[in-house]
Amino acid sequence: xxxxxxxxxxxxxxxxxxxxxxxxxxxxxxxxxxxxxxxxxxxxxxxxxxxxxxxxxxxxxxxxxxxxxxxxxxxxxxxxxxxxxxxxxxxxxxxxxxxxxxxxxxxxxxxxxxxxxxxxxxxxxxxxxxxxxxxxxxxxxxxxxxxxxxxxxxxxxxxxxxxxxxxxxxxxxxxxxxxxxxxxxxxxxxxxxxxxxxxxxxxxxxxxxxxxxxxxxxxxxxxxxxxxxxxxxxxxxxxxxxxxxxxxxxxxxxxxxxxxxxxxxxxxxxxxxxxxxxxxxxxxxxxxxxxxxxxxxxxxxxxxxxxxxx
Amino acid sequence: xxxxxxxxxxxxxxxxxxxxxxxxxxxxxxxxxxxxxxxxxxxxxxxxxxxxxxxxxxxxxxxxxxxxxxxxxxxxxxxxxxxxxxxxxxxxxxxxxxxxxxxxxxxxxxxxxxxxxxxxxxxxxxxxxxxxxxxxxxxxxxxxxxxxxxxxxxxxxxxxxxxxxxxxxxxxxxxxxxxxxxxxxxxxxxxxxxxxxxxxxxxxxxxxxxxxxxxxxxxxxxxxxxxxxxxxxxxxxxxxxxxxxxxxxxxxxxxxxxxxxxxxxxxxxxxxxxxxxxxxxxxxxxxxxxxxxxxxxxxxxxxxxxxxxxxxxxxxxxxxxxxxxxxxxxxxxxxxxxxxxxxxxxxxxxxxxxxxxxxxxxxxxxxxxxxxxxxxxxxxxxxxxxxxxxxxxxxxxxxxxxxxxxxxxxxxxxxxxxxx
Numbered sequence: 001x002x003x004x005x006x007x008x009x010x011x012x013x014x015x016x017x018x019x020x021x022x023x024x025x026x027x028x029x030x031x032x033x034x035x036x037x038x039x040x041x042x043x044x045x046x047x048x049x050x051x052x053x054x055x056x057x058x059x060x061x062x063x064x065x066x067x068x069x070x071x072x073x074x075x076x077x078x079x080x081x082x083x084x085x086x087x088x089x090x091x092x093x094x095x096x097x098x099x100x101x102x103x104x105x106x107x108x109x110x111x112x113x114x115x116x117x118x119x120x121x122x123x124x125x126x127x128x129x130x131x132x133x134x135x136x137x138x139x140x141x142x143x144x145x146x147x148x149x150x151x152x153x154x155x156x157x158x159x160x161x162x163x164x165x166x167x168x169x170x171x172x173x174x175x176x177x178x179x180x181x182x183x184x185x186x187x188x189x190x191x192x193x194x195x196x197x198x199x200x201x202x203x204x205x206x207x208x209x210x211x212x213x214x215x216x217x218x219x220x221x222x223x224x225x226x227x228x229x230x231x232x233x234x235x236x237x238x239x240x241x242x243x244x245x246x247x248x249x250x251x252x253x254x255x256x257x258x259x260x261x262x263x264x265x266x267x268x269x270x271x272x273x274x275x276x277x278x279x280x281x282x283x284x285x286x287x288x289x290x291x292x293x294x295x296x297x298x299x300x301x302x303x304x305x306x307x308x309x310x
Numbered sequence: 311x312x313x314x315x316x317x318x319x320x321x322x323x324x325x326x327x328x329x330x331x332x333x334x335x336x337x338x339x340x341x342x343x344x345x346x347x348x349x350x351x352x353x354x355x356x357x358x359x360x361x362x363x364x365x366x367x368x369x370x371x372x373x374x375x376x377x378x379x380x381x382x383x384x385x386x387x388x389x390x391x392x393x394x395x396x397x398x399x400x401x402x403x404x405x406x407x408x409x410x411x412x413x414x415x416x417x418x419x420x421x422x423x424x425x426x427x428x429x430x431x432x433x434x435x436x437x438x439x440x441x442x443x444x445x446x447x448x449x450x451x452x453x454x455x456x457x458x459x460x461x462x463x464x465x466x467x468x469x470x471x472x473x474x475x476x477x478x479x480x481x482x483x484x485x486x487x488x489x490x491x492x493x494x495x496x497x498x499x500x501x502x503x504x505x506x507x508x509x510x511x512x513x514x515x516x517x518x519x520x521x522x523x524x525x526x527x528x529x530x531x532x533x534x535x536x537x538x539x540x541x542x543x544x545x546x547x548x549x550x551x552x553x554x555x556x557x558x559x560x561x562x563x564x565x566x567x568x569x570x571x572x573x574x575x576x577x578x579x580x581x582x583x584x585x586x587x588x589x590x591x592x593x594x595x596x597x598x599x600x601x602x603x604x605x606x607x608x609x610x611x612x613x614x615x616x617x618x619x620x621x622x623x624x625x626x627x628x629x630x631x632x633x634x635x636x637x638x639x640x641x642x643x644x645x646x647x648x649x650x651x652x653x654x655x656x657x658x659x660x661x662x663x664x665x666x667x668x669x670x671x672x673x674x675x676x677x678x679x680x681x682x683x684x685x686x687x688x689x690x691x692x693x694x695x696x697x698x699x700x701x702x703x704x705x706x707x708x709x710x711x712x713x714x715x716x717x718x719x720x721x722x723x724x725x726x727x728x729x730x
Contacts, residue, residue, distance in 0.1 A: 084390075084687035091389055127535045129473035130457075130465040147465035150453015152392035153472050157535035164389045165453060167382030173453035258538055266547045267471055270531035273551070274474065274524060281520045285420060289512060293422035 040120075040139035041186065042208035042240035043195055044215055045113055047252060048225065049202035052079065052100055052111035059197030060096045060115075063181055067093050087253065090114060092166040095178040096194060101252045110245075112252045113203070115194070116141060116162045116178035117232060118240035123263035124154035124163055124177075132175070138187065139208060139240040140180035148174055159236050159258055180240070211242055218244060237262030314344065314352055315579040322579055323716075325724030326499040333499060342715060362704050369701025372694050376450065384694040391682065391689040393451075395699045398678035400447025402529055403671040404440045405479075406554065409526060409562030411437020411486050412518040413599075419515040428584045429592045431493055431719045432573070433566045435710075438486040440565075441479060443706040450702065471531045478525035485514050485521065496723040497716060523555060530554030533677060541681035543623055543632045546614035556610060557640075559603035561670035563596045564643070567663035569710075573720055580714065582721025590656045597659040600666065601647035604640055611636065628684065635676060639669020 058073035060066070071078055079100035081088055087099040096115035103110060122141045125133035132148040135141050143163075150173050155163045163177045181192035190196075191205035204211065215230040231249050232239040235258045243254070250256045259265075315321045323343045327333050334343065341349045353359055376384045385394055414433035417423045449455040461467065461476045489511070492504045507514075530550040533540050537547060546553065574581055574589055581589075615621065623629050646662030649655070679689060714720065 086390075086686065089389065123535060127470050127472065129461045129467040129470040129476055131467040132465070144465075147457075147460055148454065149457045149460050150455075151472060152453070153470070153532070153535065155389060155392035156532070156539070159538055161390060165381075165387075165392065167385070167387035168380050170376070170378055170380035173380060255538065263535055263537065266537045267531055267534040269548060270471065270527065270534060270551050271469070273527075277520060277523050281523065282516055285416075285516050285519055286512075289420045289422075289516075292420065 037135070037137045037139065038209070039137065040208045040240055041180075041205065042118070042139055042211050042242060043192070044204040044206070044211040044230075045241060045243045046202050046204070046218070047110055047112055047243060047245040047247075049200045050098070050111040050113065051200055051202075052076065052098055052109070053199065054078075054098055055197040055199060056113060056194035056203070057094065057096055057098060059193040060178070061094065063184060063193035064095055066095070069093070088114075089164075090116075090162055090177065091164040092168065092176045095176065099253060103247060103251055106247065110247065110252055112243075112254075113194070114160075114162075114253075115241070116180070117160055118178075118180055119236055119262070120238040120240070121236075121262035121264055123157035123159060123236065126262075126264040126267075127153045127157035129153070136182060136186075138180075138182070140182040140186050142179045142182050143175055143177060145174040150174075157263055159255065159263060208240055208242070215242060215244055234260040236260075237264075314348065318343075324582070324718070324721050327724075339497065339716065362708060365697075365701055365704045369697055369704070372698050373450070373701065375694075376698065381451070381453065384692065384698060386689065386692050386695075388689055390686060391679065393678050393682075394689070395675075395679070395691050395695050396447045396451035396702075398675050399671065399699055400451070400702065401444050402674035402678050404444040404447065405529060406526065406558035406561035406670050406674070407565040407667060408437045408440025408444070409522060409558040410434075410440075410566040411489065411562075412482075412515075412522040413559060413562050414566065415489060415515045415518055417599075419511055420519075425588070426592060426595065428582075428588045428720075429566065429570060429596075431490070432570055432585075432714075433562075434486060434489050435493075435713060435717075435719050436566055436569050437562070438483070438490055439706060439710050439713075441483050441486060443702065443709075445479065445483070446705070447699075447702055450698065471528050471535070474528045475525050475532070478521045478528070482518065482521040482525065485517050489514055489518075493717045493719060493723075496718050501723075522558075526555045526558040527551030536682070539683055540677065541628055541684040542618060542620055543615075543628060544677045544681045546618055548617060549610055549614040552610055553607070553614070556603060556607040557670055557673065560600040560607065560666055563600040563603070564663040564666035564670070567593055567596055567600075567660060568667055570720075571660045571663070573714060577714070580720060582718075584722055585720045593656050593659055594651055594654060597647040597662070598651050600663070601644050601651065604644040604647070604666075608636070608640060608644070628681070631676075631681075635669070635672055639666070639672050643669065 054073045054076070057069075061069065061073070078088065079098075088097040090097060096113060098111050098113050101110045101112065118135075118139055118141045120135075122133060122135060125135060125141060129151070130147045130149055132144045133141055133154065134144070150165070152163075152165055152175075154175060155161075155165065163175045166173045166176055180186050181190075185192055195203040195205045204214065206214070212230060212233055215233075219226045219228055219230075226244050226246055227248055229249065231243040231245065231254055232241055237260070243249070245252055245254075248256075321343050323334055323339055344352070372384055381387065388394070410433040414426060414430045417426050418430045445458075449458065452458065457464075461473055462480065467473050488507055491507050495501060495503045495507075528551065530553055533545055534547055534550055537545065570589060570593065574586065578586070615624075624633065643662035643666040646658045646665070650657070650659035650662065679691075683689070
């Protein structure tokens with residue numbers, strides 16, 4: 001009886017596992033093929049030019065049909081708002097916010113606009129297990145609420161803390177985030193609403209590669225006025241939205257410790273072991289089984305707990 | 311129930327037939343051979359049931375609130391901490407404690423250690439229920455729980471770590487159900503059906519190992535998505551999945567020790583002879599396995615520290631907290647396990663198992679909540695979130711007890727009438 005069950009079932013198991021492996025294989029494979037679209041659009045944000053008028057916030061709210069804010073967009077006291085010691089962030093009712101930074105040595109405060117940076121290799125996209133996110137050739141990272149399960153892994157993964165969840169709804173919750181005005185504007189080659197609304201030309205819409213050149217030129221031509229770095233050129237694999245700042249970026253709320261590699265890179269090594277486990281384990285453990293139960297002779301009764309410690 | 315089994319002759323039900331040879335009806339089996347009155351009476355007599363009742367009395371309305379008014383009505387609706395207690399405890403804490411099924415299944419079926427057989431079914435049940443309730447917690451936490459099957463059939467994102475978790479937990483749940491079906495078949499007096507499961511047991515076991523390796527690891531790898539948010543001492547990009555897998559080994563074994571201890575202490579009437587007589591020996595056997603897993607875990611933790619060169623972080627406040635977690639959650643129970651095994655004393659082993667279970671949950675909560683966003687602020691869960699978490703755990707407890715009372719988990723099903 002042991003002869004029959006062990007060898008036959010072992011063979012069957014091996015075969016079944018091989019077939020399973022063939023089917024399950026693509027799992028780890030696709031992660032590397034996120035394309036970098038050469039014609040991707042972007043926005044260059046010049047912190048030196050922003051005056052904190054919040055026109056962009058108002059324009060975004062109108063364009064995206066978001067609920068009216070608690071305090072009007074003309075109210076500049078919102079800059080003092082503070083929750084858990086944090087300045088304002090994007091949430092289910094606002095896709096973009098402007099925050100104020102009073103810095104010593106600066107005659108006037110600096111303002112920083114926060115919205116989705118539309119990464120080249122978005123972490124939200126690569127962490128999503130239902131493919132709710134898409135990086136369009138125009139550069140936008142858009143979201144499909146019809147397949148989203150609401151696991152909120154994208155919020156864990158986003159290094160910029162952008163996606164927000166509509167916690168207030170039990171029946172139609174969804175992720176809320178800036179989509180670069182993709183459906184209403186970007187698709188037709190138009191700049192997003194916030195850019196169009198900016199009275200200071202602090203936001204410049206254009207091809208990402210062009211914007212990087214423009215940014216470099218601005219840094220060179222106004223020597224000393226800007227920090228010699230375009231934030232977003234490399235951060236987290238590069239983003240479509242780029243920033244110029246007169247002060248070091250960490251003083252205006254940017255995370256300067258972000259790796260230059262996309263977030264995806266830190267999970268690649270785990271995804272790499274998946275096919276190995278799927279292919280090697282069945283044979284390995286079937287082999288262990290055959291070795292351990294080959295002779296049904298009485299084994300020594302001494303305690304052997306090693307099995308579990310594997 | 312304990313007193314009733316002493317008074318009434320034919321209790322507890324441990325076979326298909328009554329003493330007079332006729333078979334128990336399903337209703338009688340469900341009521342444990344008691345009349346409805348007797349059943350309600352013994353329920354009321356148990357003070358634990360009143361505690362459970364109190365938990366449900368508040369918890370079930372909260373559950374309703376969550377499904378009518380949304381997650382935001384029972385949690386802080388934090389966008390900075392998207393994962394709270396439901397996942398931090400319910401998914402990340404329950405799953406490693408449920409590794410018991412695959413561990414004991416491997417020991418008995420794959421390595422042919424038949425001497426562990428008396429505890430195998432308890433380990434399988436512990437695994438199955440743990441996974442099942444991890445999914446229940448998930449269904450409470452997911453924004454759109456009605457789309458639970460989307461990653462399988464509607465919209466597939468195969469390059470995501472969570473995709474792996476979803477598929478493997480779902481598959482593994484079915485594997486565990488299949489592994490436990492024999493107990494149900496015996497209870498239903500259909501032992502002949504067992505043959506179908508028996509034929510594929512080895513396949514199921516190997517599938518269990520593969521799936522467990524990958525999804526236990528994948529739960530750890532999920533945090534690789536947040537390399538700049540989670541404190542570096544709790545996140546090692548290279549070793550995270552091994553840490554989670556390895557700690558699940560002693561977590562699962564410890565949980566079986568805890569569970570079997572509770573069962574043998576509080577419901578001795580249900581324990582079969584095979585189970586009771588072998589329990590001490592098996593507990594020591596599992597303790598031995600667990601302590602090996604713990605030393606392995608400590609070594610890998612050390613390797614991760616060295617690999618990421620994080621020694622100086624140990625001197626910070628976070629470092630102290632990290633050492634505290636390792637010291638209480640792993641090193642202390644490891645020594646207690648070793649001492650118990652050496653002295654052949656079960657008591658320290660059982661204490662150690664309890665500490666280790668708490669330690670694992672502590673580690674997972676640290677990873678998911680406490681040390682997450684360590685540069686921002688500390689999220690303290692809403693009391694309703696905490697209460698709901700406890701409610702679901704109470705539900706888990708009730709289901710666990712319901713099954714152990716009835717199915718042949720810790721006793722052998724008698725085919726012919728036997729009096730104890």
